[in-house]
Amino acid sequence: MNLRQIVDWFPLSLTNIPHGEMTVEDVMLSLQWDLPPTSVWKSVQNTSSPAQSTASLEHLQAQYCMGDTLDVRVDMRDHSGRPKTHGGGFILARIHSRKLQASATGAVTDLRNGSYRVRFTLLWPGEVQVSVLLMHSSEAVQALWRSRQLNYNKITHKGNFVNGSKTETTECGFQLNASKSQCEYKDERDGESYACYTPPTLPCHSIDTMSSFNTPGSALTKEEASLLTGNNIGVKIKNKFGNVDVRKCSVIPYNKWRDCVERINPSISSGYFWRNQWSSLCCKTGSFFTLESIKSCLKGKKIFFMGDSTVRQWIEYLINIQKEFHSVLNSVKGISSIKFVNPKGEYSIQWKVHNYPWITAHKSKLSESSYISRDLDTIGAEGEDTVVVIGVGQHFRAYPLELFVRRLLSLRRAIQRLQARSPGTRIFIKLENTRELSSEPERFSDWHGHLQNLAQRKVFGDLEVGFVDAWEMTVAANTFVTHPNPTFIASEVAEFLSRLCHTPQDTSARPVS
Incomplete structure (x- = not known):
């Protein structure tokens, strides 16, 4: 299912939004680059492996100073050691120094060819360690996206209706079986709504409390689920380099404090x-x-x-x-x-x-x-x-x-x-x-x-x-x-x-x- 089909499938996406205002479709289209590519994989061996993948320094310098940029290239490979040819993986990266209790994030750019660039700004003097975590392989991200957009049934909500000493409970949600009688709770102006199945005898307005629990079952295949087990989430990718020594040079080439009201650019460390x-x-x-x-x-x-x-x-x-x-x-x-x-x-x-x-x-x-x-x-x-x-x-x-x-x-x-x-x-x-x-x-x-x-x-x-x-x-x-x-x-x-x-x-x- 491509993005256009996904947007068209949404049952409530464009309701109650005046002409000329930002729409759900606008936002979804803006996220297109960050959605996983559609790829076909036959076995777990074809998926990204942090153990086989590597992180290496780009633009190696003889000396690093505070304020310098440190670029790290991540080359992803599958479990057989073959280079990946597409992006879509979910990577988190940081630099840190345990001794100094210092740390900062890196901005990750997906090059869409199996490689990623992580850019750090060196913000303190001393030894700096680089950590790159593969949170999810591109195949796992693809499975997560498909499962997320598939249905509303990962959580079951229970509405409790009360009238005096009498209590009745029914299932509630955002997409219930339309063939059953329902109590709908809707904000007409903003288009917000949810519903509960009509209780046996009590009126809809007697709803009192709501609770929830995770619904059993999964939309994932056995192979997809295996990519999301604990030992496959947040695994460190090995560095092909050691720690970086950062010095406090005579000139710091950046303005440390900018205007407080400046909006945050996600590609720049805040x-x-x-x-x-x-x-x-x-x-x-x-x-x-x-x-x-x-x-x-x-x-x-x-x-x-x-x-x-x-x-x-x-x-x-x-x-x-x-x-x-x-x-x-x-x-x-x-x-x-x-x-x-x-x-x-x-x-x-x-x-x-x-x-x-x-x-x-x-x-x-x-x-x-x-x-x-x-x-x-x-x-x-x-x-x-x-x-x-x-x-x-x-x-x-x-x-x-x-x-x-x-x-x-x-x-x-x-x-x-x-x-x-x-x-x-x-x-x-x-x-x-x-x-x-x-x-x-x-x-x-x-x-x-x-x-x-x-x-x-x-x-x-x-x-x-x-x-x-x-x-x-x-x-x-x-x-x-x-x-x-x-x-x-x-x-x-x-x-x-x-x-x-x-x-x-x-x-x-x-x-x-």
Whole structure:
């Protein structure tokens, strides 16, 4: 199935989008180069092998200085040692120094002929090690894409209907059997919808909570599934060279800190870890690891965090390091919103979960959830002291990409409406971070997250919003976990605050504990 056929197959792709606005088709076409090529392979022996593949230095220099570019060429071979002739593999790469607790990502370019170029910027002096991981072979990526676009049935959702002491449960989803009676829950304006099979006796409006579980079965063949087992994911490709010695030369040929509002170009590193703290190349982040600077930045502001639990971690971090908050709504596991205010600092922060789909065994209250686009519409013309952070993606990985793109376009239109009535309101997009390699790859592979981040750059890239590139940060740190530890979250928050306030002070400050 080619991209044109895929777009034509989408049942909801072009509905409710005014003429002249960005469409699902626009976004899907922009991702065409990043989709896997169609290839035929007869056995696992024909697939990419990290053990047979090699990484070598291009443009070898006698001396490397801070700010220089380091180019690494990856030549992919199959398990029989034969060179691959097409691209499509999913590679993640980083440079790092364990001694210095330093690391940064590399920009990967698929040359579409079986080879890849990884470009690094050398950002610190000393010994630098290069690591190139083959996350998925091109054949595995092809299988993941086919499975993702095939159906909506990788997750089963259960809706619980309640009326007094009576409870009934039915299956819910985005593509149910049309021959059965259904309760449809639709946002007519934005075209968002889901449905549940009609309960035996209770009315549709009595729906109360939703939970979910992974559906048994797979759309993959036995051979395809074998490419996605643990020992075939995230395997290091051997280097044909040793560590690189980087020196601090007299002239550093790059401008370390650029304008804080500059939009992120994914081919350029936005920062690096140094002594286990994130150091942005867009703004100085150092001061925003201290409690004093954090409180100073937040003073007088009303901050809305909207999205999934990776954004919820930000508010939990800010609450934990500050003892002056008064709880408006306490949060326990499964609760869909948190709000805290600081009377002394005269600011408030709150988090609210995005609307269905959620993938959780906990019963989530539908009355407490709403689409972020609707929540954005409730924010008035409050000016520059109002701040919004949006982070979505993890819960969409198990569904066809069209569903996620349609949600992004709803957010785009809501952001444009908010900026029209309140031009001073600051809006930030938190990109997805990586997750556990042990996550079921057919549903949750980081390749799905990578593709969704590209979609977010397309949808929001021309708007006046800031990006917090959690993807680059987690790849640089080699952190494959859905919910990173508080030390890592401190770096994400510091990046956000540096872009929000960009008045750095002490760049040697340590993070608060």
